[in-house]
Amino acid sequence: MAKPLYKVTFLNHGKVYELYARHVAGSSLWGFTEVGELVFDVHEGLVVDPTEERLRDEFGNTKMLHLPMQSIVRVEEVERKGQSAIRDAATGEKVVTPFPLPAKPPR
Numbered sequence: 001m002a003k004p005l006y007k008v009t010f011l012n013h014g015k016v017y018e019l020y021a022r023h024v025a026g027s028s029l030w031g032f033t034e035v036g037e038l039v040f041d042v043h044e045g046l047v048v049d050p051t052e053e054r055l056r057d058e059f060g061n062t063k064m065l066h067l068p069m070q071s072i073v074r075v076e077e078v079e080r081k082g083q084s085a086i087r088d089a090a091t092g093e094k095v096v097t098p099f100p101l102p103a104k105p106p107r
Contacts, residue, residue, distance in 0.1 A: 003022045008067075010072045014090070018084055018085040020039040033067050036064040055086070
């Protein structure tokens with residue numbers, strides 16, 4: 001049986017982060033929740049998600065996150081991974097935006 005997949009939404013420095021992880025539990029540190037086995041998309045082509053890249057750069061070598069319970073907005077058990085995101089906490093708009101794709105060249 002496959003390990004469950006969780007979507008973890010939490011606040012960090014005025015931004016709302018949405019990460020996917022295989023492990024969520026109460027931490028041995030009082031007042032914290034541990035989030036481990038983070039799941040990132042593996043892109044093997046030209047299409048690169050800048051948000052995913054930024055999250056991988058920030059958390060790629062992290063064994064276990066210990067998040068303060070007050071910063072956690074939601075933990076959802078999901079069937080498959082969606083798009084990770086970093087949003088502004090006040091407006092809800094994405095902080096990392098993809099590069100605009102050029103229009104199709106005229107023929």
